[in-house]
Amino acid sequence: MSTALQHLVNQPYKHGFVTDIESDVAPKGLNEDTIRLISAKKNEPEWLLEFRLKAYRQWLKMAEPKWPNVKYPKIDFQAISYYSAPKPKKKLASMDEVDPELLRTFEKLGVPMNERAALAGVAVDVIFDSVSVATTYKQKLAEVGIIFCSISEAVHEHAEFVKQYLGTVVPVGDNYYAALNSAVFTDGSFCFIPKGVKCPMDLSTYFRINTEASGQFERTLIVAEEGSSVSYLEGCTAPKFDTNQLHAAVVELIALDNADIKYSTVQNWYAGDENGVGGIYNFVTKRGLCKGVNSRISWTQVETGSAITWKYPSCILRGDNSVGEFYSVALTNNYQQADTGTKMVHLGKNTRSTIVSKGISAGHSNNSYRGLVRIAPTAEGARNYSQCDSMLIGDQCGANTFPYIRVNNHSAKVEHEASTSKIGEDQLFYFAQRGIGAEEAVSMIINGFCKDVFQQLPMEFAVEATKLLGLKLEGSVG
Amino acid sequence: MMHQDSKTLLAVRGLRATVNGIEILKGIDLTVKTGEVHAIMGPNGSGKSTFAKTLAGHPAYEVTGGEVMFEGKNLFELAPEARARAGVFLGFQYPVEIPGVANSQFLRLAYNTVQAQRGKEELDPLEFDDFVREKMKLLEMNPDFLDRSVNEGFSGGEKKRNEILQMALLEPRLAILDETDSGLDIDALRVVAGGVNQLITRDNAIVLVTHYQRLLNYIVPDYVHVMDGGRIVKTGGKELAVELETRGYDWVSVEHKSAARATTA
Numbered sequence: 155m156s157t158a159l160q161h162l163v164n165q166p167y168k169h170g171f172v173t174d175i176e177s178d179v180a181p182k183g184l185n186e187d188t189i190r191l192i193s194a195k196k197n198e199p200e201w202l203l204e205f206r207l208k209a210y211r212q213w214l215k216m217a218e219p220k221w222p223n224v225k226y227p228k229i230d231f232q233a234i235s236y237y238s239a240p241k242p243k244k245k246l247a248s249m250d251e252v253d254p255e256l257l258r259t260f261e262k263l264g265v266p267m268n269e270r271a272a273l274a275g276v277a278v279d280v281i282f283d284s285v286s287v288a289t290t291y292k293q294k295l296a297e298v299g300i301i302f303c304s305i306s307e308a309v310h311e312h313a314e315f316v317k318q319y320l321g322t323v324v325p326v327g328d329n330y331y332a333a334l335n336s337a338v339f340t341d342g343s344f345c346f347i348p349k350g351v352k353c354p355m356d357l358s359t360y361f362r363i364n365t366e367a368s369g370q371f372e373r374t375l376i377v378a379e380e381g382s383s384v385s386y387l388e389g390c391t392a393p394k395f396d397t398n399q400l401h402a403a404v405v406e407l408i409a410l411d412n413a414d415i416k417y418s419t420v421q422n423w424y425a426g427d428e429n430g431v432g433g434i435y436n437f438v439t440k441r442g443l444c445k446g447v448n449s450r451i452s453w454t455q456v457e458t459g460s461a462i463t464w465k466y467p468s469c470i471l472r473g474d475n476s477v478g479e480f481y482s483v484a485l486t487n488n489y490q491q492a493d494t495g496t497k498m499v500h501l502g503k504n505t506r507s508t509i510v511s512k513g514i515s516a517g518h519s520n521n522s523y524r525g526l527v528r529i530a531p532t533a534e535g536a537r538n539y540s541q542c543d544s545m546l547i548g549d550q551c552g553a554n555t556f557p558y559i560r561v562n563n564h565s566a567k568v569e570h571e572a573s574t575s576k577i578g579e580d581q582l583f584y585f586a587q588r589g590i591g592a593e594e595a596v597s598m599i600i601n602g603f604c605k606d607v608f609q610q611l612p613m614e615f616a617v618e619a620t621k622l623l624g625l626k627l628e629g630s631v632g
Numbered sequence: 633m634m635h636q637d638s639k640t641l642l643a644v645r646g647l648r649a650t651v652n653g654i655e656i657l658k659g660i661d662l663t664v665k666t667g668e669v670h671a672i673m674g675p676n677g678s679g680k681s682t683f684a685k686t687l688a689g690h691p692a693y694e695v696t697g698g699e700v701m702f703e704g705k706n707l708f709e710l711a712p713e714a715r716a717r718a719g720v721f722l723g724f725q726y727p728v729e730i731p732g733v734a735n736s737q738f739l740r741l742a743y744n745t746v747q748a749q750r751g752k753e754e755l756d757p758l759e760f761d762d763f764v765r766e767k768m769k770l771l772e773m774n775p776d777f778l779d780r781s782v783n784e785g786f787s788g789g790e791k792k793r794n795e796i797l798q799m800a801l802l803e804p805r806l807a808i809l810d811e812t813d814s815g816l817d818i819d820a821l822r823v824v825a826g827g828v829n830q831l832i833t834r835d836n837a838i839v840l841v842t843h844y845q846r847l848l849n850y851i852v853p854d855y856v857h858v859m860d861g862g863r864i865v866k867t868g869g870k871e872l873a874v875e876l877e878t879r880g881y882d883w884v885s886v887e888h889k890s891a892a893r894a895t896t897a
Contacts, residue, residue, distance in 0.1 A: 575731060583690050584728045586712035587721070588742035588798060589749065598741070602732025602781070 209336030308344035411446030430489025433461025444476035486519035646698035674859035719805030788815030825850030
């Protein structure tokens with residue numbers, strides 16, 4: 155059976171091309187001068203340089219976390235270039251001004267821009283080697299008071315918001331990689347939804363790493379004011395290189411009273427080849443703060459790429475009655491390693507959280523779920539439901555579940571369910587005996603397995619996600 | 633049930649097969665014609681289920697000798713799914729559970745795949761729903777079966793009904809039913825056997841693999857074969873099953889061994 159399965163899960167990486175664009179690359183290495191260079195290149199205000207330097211100084215005192223269930227050689231942080239920007243770098247007002255080579259790259263990536271963006275109703279902020287090159291739909295969004303731009307631009311144009319919120323959910327010294335990001339981040343997205351505004355379209359950012367031996371350190375900040383709501387989509391790809399590239403992003407979400415933020419990711423960074431050579435180290439800190447009462451933050455992620463994934467999109471449920479959700483599909487194959495999950499920290503009264511995690515392991519990969527549910531003494535009446543399911547394809551891979559549950563309030567209700575299953579020879583034979591080939595059988599089994607998570611994705615993303623898993627969706631509607 | 637214009641559906645000649653390198657089938661000969669019902673009986677470990685799964689193409693069983701022609705074509709040149717599409721159906725002794733996949737979805741995909749192969753019309757979910765509900769009445773099945781995951785949490789009897797439902801949907805030329813009676817109480821046995829009886833036509837054939845005679849009270853075979861040690865050692869009419877029920881299997885193998893000694897001497 156394994157040949158059919160191997161074939162299915164070993165679809166060649168389609169985004170492994172390098173775009174030939176001249177880049178403005180900083181010399182390799184990291185010290186205070188590098189940080190000053192980045193800050194100067196970006197013409198940043200003094201407070202931001204201070205923010206970076208503070209983070210850098212903390213980072214120097216910190217050590218790489220050793221607790222994740224992943225193995226990799228020590229990273230030489232001096233061998234990485236911390237700034238890479240496509241040249242020439244000038245302000246772009248419309249898509250016509252973008253380097254055509256870059257546009258072809260996006261076309262190959264299938265980024266819905268231009269007319270396709272219009273049809274799909276998606277506003278795309280494109281991050282290319284950490285510098286935002288184009289933001290579509292800015293004007294349309296501006297009409298309802300929404301700010302959607304690169305974080306560099308926001309630093310200049312909307313400094314008061316950035317200054318107010320940056321680093322409030324993920325402090326500069328939060329963890330090793332968050333500190334590194336805070337020191338050297340070059341770009342990212344900023345999104346501000348004012349009071350009472352329902353964002354009229356899904357907002358989308360596509361990240362792509364292009365230059366070899368460059369790190370990508372983007373920083374995303376989303377603020378939803380009282381009674382507002384937004385759905386944000388993030389897609390990621392990277393070209394093939396034999397060397398490992400580091401991706402250490404930070405995403406901060408802030409939801410005020412009655413606000414609703416939905417953040418969806420389809421991550422398809424280059425995973426390395428079938429022998430585990432190359433691929434992205436994806437060390438990401440994502441955290442949302444449900445600051446206001448009745449606020450809601452929902453994370454949905456489909457993680458298929460990266461050599462190593464280390465990522466725990468979390469929710470701090472501070473506002474009373476606030477809701478945190480985490481829906482995840484993580485697929486690992488070959489020698490990929492994933493240690494991913496979430497943290498739900500219940501502080502407010504009657505806060506609720508839901509965790510649904512689906513891990514699929516194939517090849518020689520190792521897939522771990524790691525999650526924390528913490529109920530603080532103040533979280534009267536808090537509730538959590540967690541479900542962690544693992545599926546194994548073949549017998550060379552591994553799946554682990556590490557749930558941490560800390561309850562300090564007697565009125566809390568916490569439920570945890572876990573299961574492990576395997577796509578076996580007998581299942582495939584059963585399908586075959588009914589005329590159904592292995593490809594469709596695996597597709598059906600995996601889609602069934604991931605159903606609860608895919609249902610949470612916006613339509614276009616759900617389609618992309620199923621395709622990404624090398625699968626076809628059975629039937630149409632119904 | 634046998635009739636004049638019956639055609640040879642399945643011709644098995646000297647079939648040998650191994651599992652994990654151990655030979656289980658040691659030369660099987662069997663001819664099945666349209667309109668016929670065959671029962672294959674025998675003690676545990678005689679190779680009955682191996683024979684059924686080998687015909688269907690289970691990957692754990694390796695064919696090491698002999699040939700099997702199905703409607704004049706070499707069956708072993710076809711992949712398992714192609715055999716199914718060509719009309720070979722295996723009713724499983726232990727149907728696997730497939731969590732997360734709705735039974736309705738699975739049944740429709742199987743049905744449409746086989747329909748497409750036959751150049752017949754495929755059904756959309758609504759049309760299929762009407763169609764499958766009719767078929768379910770035949771087996772006195774509760775419609776909520778459709779919304780449940782394939783075989784998941786089904787009782788033994790429910791699983792077997794689901795197998796025969798699939799047979800009813802796919803209308804195979806040759807249905808091999810492996811221990812369909814095991815795990816059924818007497819009422820379920822009556823319903824399942826009744827369902828099978830309604831599916832027998834002049835153009836198809838059924839091979840019942842069973843340990844006990846009781847199923848054969850409901851589905852009456854034209855031939856009864858006894859397997860022992862990987863071979864068919866005795867063939868008779870329906871009365872042979874009754875004899876086996878009273879006398880057990882031992883006398884058949886004793887008789888076969890002495891006959892074999894007589895031929896070699």
